[in-house]
Amino acid sequence: MQVVSDTAGADLGAAEQAAREFLLALGVVLDEDGLEETPARMARGYAELLTARPFRLTTFPNDEGYDELVLARDIPIRSVCEHHLLPFVGVAHIGYLPGERILGLSKLARVAEHFARRPQVQERLTKQVADWLGHHVRPHGVGVVIEAEHTCMTLRGVQATGSRTITSTLLGTLRQDPASRQEFLDLTGVHR
Structure with missing residues (x-):
């Protein structure tokens, strides 16, 4: 660990x-x-x-050979925009296709929090979470979608209250296989 x-x-x-x-x-x-x-x-x-809180990366052998999508939806995300230091708040949907190991589910939220607790842009945050999971868990595919409201856009400047920004990063099978990609996106509910 x-x-x-x-x-x-x-x-x-x-x-x-x-x-x-x-x-x-x-x-x-x-x-x-x-x-x-x-x-x-x-x-x-x-x-x-x-300030990111430390966490222990917990994985388990995939003894049963589970090869279907694992998805955690609506993980709360809060960070601060690196350009204005104003908060952005929303949810992350994080999924992966297991390889040799499966991940303790709470770690999906911990990884998202880890990268969110610093001045950020949503695009980078989305990619950092996906890349980190791809590197450390070595799944067959990773998908991350983040939906957030940026107060730098809703409380100041254009004051576009209620607008949300959606970013995604898909790696491996979730990027390359159209059916897997569609299943991930459908399960995230971003097509609402």
Whole structure:
């Protein structure tokens, strides 16, 4: 079993001071009721959004020779746009066609969370999850679809409230075989 972790540590004291200066520079009066602790809360909140939790990669021998699609749908995803540092939130649908090993199902969500907990673009996040699973689990195929709402697009700029972005990465059999590809996409429900 392999332990996956992100070793980058957060300096919450420095982050709190930077948040305080940032908010003051934007004209936020921090000595009003309810705002005194905002820089500390802001620092802790971003530290949580940007720090991946370690997890243990758990796989098991595929003794039964299972060769059908395994799919976890609607895995919650939250990250921050690397261009504006505003959140994007949605769901990931992650599937694979097992090879010699099968994956502990919770690890599909853990891998997605691992790559989401850093400044990201959705396209890269989708590909990183698929590539990582392809490399570490060695399945016959991997499919990842992410649907997310980007607050950098819905709360500011064009303010396209309710719009969602869909990205996909398909590898191996799920990319090469049209029937397998279609089965994966149908089961994700992205054709709603």
